[in-house]
Amino acid sequence: MKKILINFVKKNTLRIATIKKNNIYDFKIENNEFITQTLNIYQGIIIKIEYSLEAIFVNYEKKKIGLLPFKEISKYYFFKKKINFNKNNIKYIFNNKQKIVVQIIKSEYKNKKAVLTTFIQLIGCYIILLPNSGNAIKISKKIQGIDRINLKKNITKLYIPKNMSLIIRTSGKKKSIQQLNQDIIFNVNKWEKIKKKIQYSLYPILIYQENNIMIRIFRDYLNYHVNEIIIDNINIFNLSYIYIILLNKLYLLNKIILYTWKIPLFQYYNVEKQIYILLKRKILLPSGGLIIIDFTESVTAIDVNSYKCLKTSSIEETALYTNLESVNEIVRQIRLRNIGGLIIIDFINMKIINNIKIVQKRIKQLILRDAARVKIGNISQFGILELSRQKLNLSSFKNQQYVCSQCQKYTMKKL
Known part of the structure; x- marks a missing residue:
């Protein structure tokens, strides 16, 4: 528990x-x-349509500009003006200084601008409500087996508002239809309040936090x-x-x-x-093995080392034992530090193919339980495994860390 x-x-x-x-x-x-700022809803103003980037620059808050990719523009805007859905027709839909309702899907970070979308999502306890997205119900891919079958059987009993879609979250897999409907109604009422605020607000302005x-x-x-x-x-x-x-x-x-x-x-x-x-860069494993985590602008590199691991009788056994032990700690560190983007793990080289498959299977079982979306590859001939992880929010540790001017190491700010 x-x-x-x-x-x-x-x-x-x-x-x-x-x-x-x-x-x-x-x-x-x-x-x-x-x-x-992730999932905040703003009423912004279009500054520029940039076809070379296939994106629109939107001023969504005072002195803050975000990037709205063409692929994140809802078909609703095209159907409203009875124009075919095509990126070449965007100039007929939008123009400079036009107001637009957007939601942040990726917060600004350092020199990178916030990424915006017009596909609004309202997160509930058990469902995600998608206004202006047709009428459809989807079920989280993480809900499998009997739970998925039972939801599909009872899906017609759910209250689906007009021109709205919804996704049943993993947390809703064992919930009753009554509980799901209560959550839907709660979020529909929230959307109605947001619409009223959009109608009477100036722009650019924060509509919903x-x-x-x-x-x-x-x-x-x-x-x-x-x-x-x-x-x-x-x-x-x-x-x-x-x-x-x-x-x-x-x-x-x-x-x-x-x-x-x-x-x-x-x-x-x-x-x-x-x-x-x-906070440490080097993490000791119980057997004496070592994990080293290094951050760069675009990649997080994790190195696995046998270090002082002397519990086995051969190099191959040491590699397998240390790699398996490191997998549990690596997955835990990725979740706790909320490491997002591209992650490269350098395991100790193993010569036996079956041992490589054992380590691959173990890390896939653990990492796919993560609440964040994860794409994971296989261990290469060089012992390298690549994976990409969604950053749910800005890391708690990055928020509170600074680089010490004396030792040039990360240190936690005193709270």
Whole structure:
């Protein structure tokens, strides 16, 4: 069973850790200085249509410009003006200084502009509502077997609003039709409020802000498998009751506990030490093996080393043993650090093909359980495995890290 620890550090800063068998399973820092823009909805203004990039530049907020790729423009805009859906016809749909409603699908980062879309998504507890997207129901690919069959049988009983589609999330696989319909109605009402705000708002302006970290925690992470929610601040404790009732997750009410001991919450559960280890470039494995994680602008490189592993009788056995042990820690580190983009893993070379297949199978089993979308290849003849992972939000650690001017190493900002 899992425990959620919510630690109030100072004004406007929260640390949320999920622990499983006394080991940190997930970790997030919410700070008002680093509020993510992903899934926020804006009423923007078109600045320029750039055919060479197949994109439109949109001023979505004061002094902020995002990139709207042609492929992210809904057919709804073409049908509205009775024009064929074609990128060459975009000039007949849009022009400079025209207002447009967009949603951020990828936040701006350093010199990279935010990526926008007109395919609006409203995330619920069990469904994702897609306004202006026809009438269709899709089921998450992660729902398989009997659960998928049962959902398909009862799919006609779901309330589908006109000109709206929806996706049943993984969290909705064992939910009743009544629970799913309640979530649909809740998000439809939310969309109606957004439409009214769009109608009467100036532009560029923020129309809808994706829920704060507390709402996201209760919406996405808390389920029947969570044993306790431990909070060390009375105000956050009281707010939690409001959020749980708002999200209709009443079964969680008896699981909230107010932590009042003098020993700090994260220190009591040994989370502080584990967070410190997560910042390290080199991570020791129990057998004596070593993982080294390096970040560049475009790639994250992870190197696996046998280092002091002396538990086996041959080089091939050492390679297999260390690689298998490293897989568990690599998958955990990728999730905890929220590493996105291209990731290259350099395993210790193995000569026996069957051993290579064992390591491949193990990492695919673990990485595909991730909430983020992952594409993974096979281990090459050089022992290299490539995978691409969706970045769900800006990494909690990158938000709080800085480079020490003395040793040039990453250090956590003091909270």
